[in-house]
Amino acid sequence: MEIYGYQRKAxxxxxxxxxxxxxxxxxxxxxxxxxxxxxxxxxxxxxxxSDGLSRGKKPEEIDNLAKDLWKANMRHPEASEVVNKDxxxxxxxxxxxxxxxxxxxxxxxxxxxLFRYRFRLESAEAQRALMAEFDLPYKAxxxxxxxxxxxxxxxxxxxxxxxxxxxxxxxxxxxxxxVPELVxxxxxxVHKGHAYVAMNQVVSLVATQFRSHLSKALxxxxxxxxxxxxxxxxxxxxxIVEALCTSYLGPDYSEPREFAEISxxxxxxxxxxxxxxxxxxxFEKLRExxxxxxxGRMQLGLFLKGVGLKLDDALAFWKAExxxxxxxxxxxxxxxxxxxxxxxxxxxxxxxxxxxxxxIISSTPGVGDHHGCPYRHFSEENLRAxxxxxxxxxxxxxxxxxxxxxxxxxxxxxxTFEAVHGTSCDAGINHPNQYFSESQKVVQSKVSx
Amino acid sequence: MTRExxxxxxxxxxxxxxxxxxxxxNSVPDEFNANYLKVYYGKLxxxxxxxxxxxxxNDGKHPACDQSYFSRREFSYTLDNDIYLRYQSFNSASExxxxxxxxxxxxxxxxxxxxxxxxxxxAYAQTGDNVFTPVERELVFDIDxxxxxxxxxxxxxxxxxxxxxxxxxxxxxxxxTSLRDDFGFNHxxxxxxxxxxxxxxxxxxxxxxxxxxxxxSIAEYFRVYKGNENSLKMVSFTGLALHPFLxxxxxxxxxxxxxxxxxxxxxxxxxxxxxEKILEMIPDESITSELRxxxxxxxxxxxxxxxxxxxxxxxxxxxxxxxxLKAQGLRRCVEEIVFSFTYxxxxxxxxxxMNHLLKAPFCVHPKTxxxxxxxxxxxxxxxxxxxxxxxxxLLEEMNVGALRPDVDxxxxxxxxxxxxxxxxxxxxxxPLLKSCKEEIENSYNAKLQHSKNSMxx
Numbered sequence: 001m002e003i004y005g006y007q008r009k010a011x012x013x014x015x016x017x018x019x020x021x022x023x024x025x026x027x028x029x030x031x032x033x034x035x036x037x038x039x040x041x042x043x044x045x046x047x048x049x050s051d052g053l054s055r056g057k058k059p060e061e062i063d064n065l066a067k068d069l070w071k072a073n074m075r076h077p078e079a080s081e082v083v084n085k086d087x088x089x090x091x092x093x094x095x096x097x098x099x100x101x102x103x104x105x106x107x108x109x110x111x112x113x114l115f116r117y118r119f120r121l122e123s124a125e126a127q128r129a130l131m132a133e134f135d136l137p138y139k140a141x142x143x144x145x146x147x148x149x150x151x152x153x154x155x156x157x158x159x160x161x162x163x164x165x166x167x168x169x170x171x172x173x174x175x176x177x178x179v180p181e182l183v184x185x186x187x188x189x190v191h192k193g194h195a196y197v198a199m200n201q202v203v204s205l206v207a208t209q210f211r212s213h214l215s216k217a218l219x220x221x222x223x224x225x226x227x228x229x230x231x232x233x234x235x236x237x238x239x240i241v242e243a244l245c246t247s248y249l250g251p252d253y254s255e256p257r258e259f260a261e262i263s264x265x266x267x268x269x270x271x272x273x274x275x276x277x278x279x280x281x282x283f284e285k286l287r288e289x290x291x292x293x294x295x296g297r298m299q300l301g302l303f304l305k306g307v308g309l310k311l312d313d314a315l316a317f318w319k320a321e322x323x324x325x326x327x328x329x330x331x332x333x334x335x336x337x338x339x340x341x342x343x344x345x346x347x348x349x350x351x352x353x354x355x356x357x358x359x360i361i362s363s364t365p366g367v368g369d370h371h372g373c374p375y376r377h378f379s380e381e382n383l384r385a386x387x388x389x390x391x392x393x394x395x396x397x398x399x400x401x402x403x404x405x406x407x408x409x410x411x412x413x414x415x416t417f418e419a420v421h422g423t424s425c426d427a428g429i430n431h432p433n434q435y436f437s438e439s440q441k442v443v444q445s446k447v448s449x
Numbered sequence: 450m451t452r453e454x455x456x457x458x459x460x461x462x463x464x465x466x467x468x469x470x471x472x473x474x475n476s477v478p479d480e481f482n483a484n485y486l487k488v489y490y491g492k493l494x495x496x497x498x499x500x501x502x503x504x505x506x507n508d509g510k511h512p513a514c515d516q517s518y519f520s521r522r523e524f525s526y527t528l529d530n531d532i533y534l535r536y537q538s539f540n541s542a543s544e545x546x547x548x549x550x551x552x553x554x555x556x557x558x559x560x561x562x563x564x565x566x567x568x569x570x571x572a573y574a575q576t577g578d579n580v581f582t583p584v585e586r587e588l589v590f591d592i593d594x595x596x597x598x599x600x601x602x603x604x605x606x607x608x609x610x611x612x613x614x615x616x617x618x619x620x621x622x623x624x625x626t627s628l629r630d631d632f633g634f635n636h637x638x639x640x641x642x643x644x645x646x647x648x649x650x651x652x653x654x655x656x657x658x659x660x661x662x663x664x665x666s667i668a669e670y671f672r673v674y675k676g677n678e679n680s681l682k683m684v685s686f687t688g689l690a691l692h693p694f695l696x697x698x699x700x701x702x703x704x705x706x707x708x709x710x711x712x713x714x715x716x717x718x719x720x721x722x723x724x725e726k727i728l729e730m731i732p733d734e735s736i737t738s739e740l741r742x743x744x745x746x747x748x749x750x751x752x753x754x755x756x757x758x759x760x761x762x763x764x765x766x767x768x769x770x771x772x773x774l775k776a777q778g779l780r781r782c783v784e785e786i787v788f789s790f791t792y793x794x795x796x797x798x799x800x801x802x803m804n805h806l807l808k809a810p811f812c813v814h815p816k817t818x819x820x821x822x823x824x825x826x827x828x829x830x831x832x833x834x835x836x837x838x839x840x841x842x843l844l845e846e847m848n849v850g851a852l853r854p855d856v857d858x859x860x861x862x863x864x865x866x867x868x869x870x871x872x873x874x875x876x877x878x879x880p881l882l883k884s885c886k887e888e889i890e891n892s893y894n895a896k897l898q899h900s901k902n903s904m905x906x
Contacts, residue, residue, distance in 0.1 A: 152693045159688035159695075176632060177655075177663045184669035186692045193633025193655070 018083055019118050019126070021133060021210070022090050022217075030088055036240050039096065042089035043244065045069040046110040053113070066117040095229070095237075096244045098222040108218070112211045119203055124170070127202065134209040137178065141171040141196065149189065153196055156189045162200075170199045179205055262308050264317045274439035276413060276432045277374045277386060278360060279303050285370045290325040295363065295371040297335075299355055301342050306354035306433040311343045356431045357410050375400075375409040392419040477841040477848070481818040483529055483553055485840045490550050492860040493843060494811055495870050500542035502878055503559070505652075506885030508542075513893035521584075523560030523567045525806055526552055535560075536567040555815050558806035561586035562657075583803040585658055588634075588651035588667065591799040591807065592620045595645060600790045602715050602723070607816070609645045609834055612714040617647050618829045619706050620793035623698045624649065624671065625826040631694055632667065636881040638873075639824040641837060643814025647824060648807060652881055654888055661802055668800040670694070673792050682730050684788045686781040699784060703791045708762065711790060718744070718761040727765070730786050733779060736768055810873070813840050822869040825876065838865040 030038075048069040052062050074089075076082045090111070097107035119127065131138060141149070146169060153171065157164045176195040181204055182188045188195040197205065230238050262270055271283045282300040286292050292300065297318075304314060318339055322331045340346045355363075357373065365372040374383060380401065387397050396419035403412040414429045421442045429435050477485075500519070501508065507518035524537040524545075534552075539545040549557065561583035565573055573581035594617060598605050603612040621639055628634045628651060636652040659667075673695070674683045691699065711717070718724045724744060728737045744761060769782050799805050812821050818839040824832050838846075843864045850863035861867050 155690045155693050155696065158690035159692045161688050163689065177659060177666075180662050180666035184666040186670055186694065189693060190631040190670070191633075192630070 018086075019115075019122055019130065020083065020087050020090070021130070022087065022214070025091050026084075026087055028084060028088065032236070034085075034088065035092055035237065036244070038085050038089040039092040039244055041073040041085070042093055044073045045114065046093075046107070049110050049113050050106070053109075062113060063117045063120070066114055070114075070118075092241075093244075094218060094221050095225060095241050098218045098225060104215070104218045104222075108211055108215055111214060112207055115210050116203055116207045119206055120200075124199070127199075127206075131202065131206060134206060134213075136174070136205060136209060138172040138174045138197070138202075138205070141173055143169075146171060149191075149196065152189045152191075153198075156187070156196075157198070160185075160187050164198075168198060172197045172199075172202060174205065179208075181208070264309075264313050264320075267309075267317065273443055274436050276429070276435040277390065277416060278372070279432055279436075280390070281374055281386065282370050286321050290321045293369055293371075295365060295369050297338070298342070299360060299363075299371040301339060302352055302354040303432050303436075305343060305352075307436055311340065311345065314339055314343070354431070354433050357413070357429065360432070361409050373409050373413075375404050375412040376407075380404075387416065390416065390420055392416055477844045479818065479839065479841045481813065481815050481840055485844055486553050486555070486813065487550075488844060488847075489813060489840055490553060492847065493864065493866055494549065495861070495873070496546040496549065497542055498870065498873060498878060499809065499811070500545055501882065502652075505654075505657075506882055506889050509886065509889075511886075511889055511893070513889045517566070518562065520566050521564070522562045523806075524809075525558040525560060526554035527556040527558075528552065528554055536570065538567045557809040557812050559809050560806045561803050586803040588656040588659060588664060589800060589805070589807050590624060590649040590651075590668075591642070591646065591796045592617060592624075592649075592793060593642070593646035593796065596794040596796070600715070607645055611833065611835065614832075614834050615706065615710055615714075615830070616791065617834075618832070619702055619791055620795075621647060621649075621824065621826050621829045622702050623793050624795070626697075626701075627671070627694055636877065636884065637826070638810070638877050639826050639829070640810045641819070641822050641824055641832070641834060642808065643812065643819050643821045644817050645834075648810075648821075650807075650810075654885070664803070665797075665801040668795065668797050671793065671795055672797065673788055674794065682732075682785065682789075684785045684792070686785055686788075691781070691784065695788075698792070699787065703787050707787045707791050708759075712758045712762055713756060716758055717790070718758045721745075724761065727786060730789065731765075731769070731779070731782055736779075739768065740765060811869075820866065820869070822866075823873050823877065825872060838869075 045066070049062065049066055052065045057065065074082070074085060076085045093107065097103040119130065122130065146153070149171075154164050157168075173194040174197055176183050176188075176190050176193055179188065179195050179197060179201075182197065182201055183190060183195060187201065188197055190196075233241075271280060275283060279300060282292060282296050285296070286300065301314070301318070304317075309317070315336060318335065319328065319331050322335055326334075337346060342352050344352070360371070361373040361376055363372050365377055374386060378386065383404065384397060384401070387400060392400070396415060400412045400415050400419075403409075403415060410429055413435065414425050417425050417429060417435060417438065421439060423442055425438060427434075429438075503522055504519045507514045507516070520538050520540045522538060523535070524539070526534040526537060528534065534554075537548065539548060562585040563570070564580060564582050564584050567581075570581040594601070594609055594613060595606060597613070597616050601613040601616065604610050625637060625639065628637055628649075634651050634653045634656055638650040638652065640648045640650070642648055675685065686695075690696070716723065717727065728741060731737050740761075743764060766783055769779060799807065808821065810821050810823060813819070814821065818841060819834075819837045820840070820843070822837055843866055846864040847860060850860070861870055
């Protein structure tokens with residue numbers, strides 16, 4: 001797989017199905033941008049499945065979850081590119097998740113769960129073709145053999161609560177040692193060393209093969225990574241790969257959601273009640289200095305967009321402040337463009353997404369900057385003062401400072417939220433817009449009483 | 450002989466009518482000790498048979514025989530003073546024999562065949578490419594009657610009697626049938642563990658090469674108990690039918706055993722605490738109180754000639770199987786009760802791991818002195834654990850035999866061990882070795898054919 005600047009060759013697929021087995025890295029050219037973006041999209045799917053599994057959802061629920069996640073994240077504007085995105089994202093994530101035992105285990109489990117769901121959706125023919133690709137030693141049960149086994153097969157089916165329908169006549173025999181899960185659960189009829197596997201159970205067979213193949217591949221990938229790739233790519237792919245597994249993957253607040261759009265009339269009041277400290281600080285500084293440097297403009301500007309401030313209001317808002325310092329003309333000339341750019345109306349027309357806590361915490365504010373995460377970047381004195389202004393009680397301030405000392409900045413912000421609103425926040429803050437929307441929920445509920 | 454002489458002459462053995470009763474010249478006090486064991490290992494223990502078994506045909510002259518095979522097998526010894534020696538390995542039959550005779554272990558365990566000679570294991574890593582790891586091991590099962598203590602009233606702990614031993618018989622029948630009919634295995638050896646249980650060795654090539662995961666899946670296939678001391682019901686059948694394996698076990702073995710043997714030998718309904726245990730397994734208050742009522746009043750007057758246990762079981766079955774019951778939890782209640790009492794309880798951990806060590810057949814159990822003899826699954830109902838030859842008895846028999854030297858026969862053939870060794874050879878070892886020989890030759894020929902094919906244009 002070559003990673004470059006521009007063109008892509010389409011993958012010619014002979015398989016009946018569109019379910020790739022990821023046997024080997026395909027001869028595709030990939031744009032550097034897509035390298036990261038495709039991987040992030042796939043990671044959303046895998047993390048969503050992981051979430052579902054850890055909440056104890058049942059297999060049918062996982063199937064639906066996987067379906068929704070795949071549909072939402074793995075699309076591509078060009079239909080012919082959908083399969084490529086699938087394959088490329090898988091191989092990029094192999095690089096990311098091959099590096100430790102824990103990462104490999106996680107990736108294996110999620111990819112296998114995803115594979116199971118997708119396999120189940122395939123047609124019977126496609127499934128058979130896939131089984132053949134795996135070299136599975138299965139044999140179809142002839143009609144006459146089925147007739148002689150019918151009673152036993154029916155009995156097994158009833159014993160697991162899945163009675164056979166007249167349509168269920170397709171069975172396969174496999175050496176029993178190939179299907180340990182089915183044997184262990186007494187979900188198959190076993191006779192003279194052969195297990196009689198129903199079509200719907202074939203998934204289990206195939207998934208085991210998929211998993212074992214991927215497991216071996218990950219070990220090899222890890223070897224290649226450590227021995228050559230990581231060093232070779234240290235200026236290009238390696239930083240992307242290393243950042244990927246810790247990416248923030250929650251809602252990105254690029255579209256404002258349930259609550260009403262805010263207008264510039266309300267903005268001061270809302271800032272006091274519902275902005276997280278980082279944005280409050282920027283907002284106050286903006287009001288004070290009538291100016292913010294680039295980092296601050298990005299952080300606050302995108303946050304406001306996520307909160308529901310429309311482009312026209314945003315332009316008015318920033319102009320009202322900046323023109324007090326630099327004049328209206330200069331604002332139009334030098335700053336308006338970048339606000340429009342943030343909203344996707346200029347240049348590349350990318351609709352930028354508001355920064356997550358992770359991104360904000362890792363930024364590096366310099367002299368004259370006010371962006372970044374106050375819990376990290378403020379001195380203790382300044383932070384205490386800021387918390388005091390937010391009317392956080394002294395007991396809570398101590399708790400927050402304790403978290404800060406241990407570098408748990410997001411936990412510190414969560415504690416602040418809890419102290420200010422008088423409610424608990426179990427999910428933990430990991431995005432400023434999340435702070436805002438949670439805060440608004442509390443505020444609205446108090447209003448409606 | 451005067452009285453005084455008899456009284457004083459206890460050291461001298463005099464053979465005449467005045468000899469004290471029960472003392473024969475050849476009798477050996479019933480004990481277990483190192484001296485007896487030495488004689489046993491010297492004259493009776495079938496070293497050569499064990500060697501041939503463990504070689505699985507590789508001790509032959511065929512070019513495909515793996516000369517290193519036997520030496521990669523682990524044996525372990527438990528010595529007199531509880532010293533435990535692991536990773537013992539041997540290069541030949543005589544090395545094995547000499548070592549056993551010399552060390553005189555109280556117990557010999559057999560482990561897996563490793564990738565390299567266990568004696569050389571320190572030169573190899575635990576993970577990576579150059580590994581010391583098990584590569585073959587028989588599929589084994591261990592069934593111990595103490596696991597049934599909650600359902601046997603005649604004995605507990607280490608004791609075993611002819612009333613509860615049949616639970617082992619039943620276990621053998623159920624598992625043996627399944628290993629052959631369901632899993633297709635043929636070379637199966639059942640062995641008395643010497644005191645209170647049985648071991649099973651499945652020796653087919655396919656079985657020896659099973660992975661831990663595959664072994665666990667077979668053990669799970671055999672497992673029925675899902676509860677623990679806190680659950681009221683250990684067995685729960687929720688499907689619309691029983692899996693054919695369970696259904697067959699029930700109709701061919703368990704039902705009849707429960708109704709005609711266990712019910713009576715353990716008197717399962719004869720006392721309130723005993724029948725309460727069974728009533729606990731019925732999730733329906735109205736039924737249990739109806740039965741309880743019947744039995745409490747019946748306590749005093751039993752006019753019927755029929756055994757109480759039989760009568761009460763019939764009453765219970767009648768209510769549970771009468772058509773009017775549709776409740777989910779009751780559908781298979783009768784079967785659940787029968788299974789809880791009679792279905793085999795195997796030790797899962799023993800079967801799941803390739804590196805689990807298991808006692809070798811023909812060892813002598815230190816606590817009972819009994820030899821771990823093979824059991825014929827086809828007539829296991831006849832096996833009597835209380836009549837198994839003990840070490841002292843065998844020595845006695847040898848003494849007797851010494852008076853009538855029969856040069857050609859082996860020592861053991863003149864003792865009750867003879868029967869066991871002959872059975873071991875004819876029913877198990879010979880068919881196994883024949884099959885191994887075929888396997889070795891076939892795979893060799895297949896390889897030759899393959900290389901011929903690949904050399905052709």
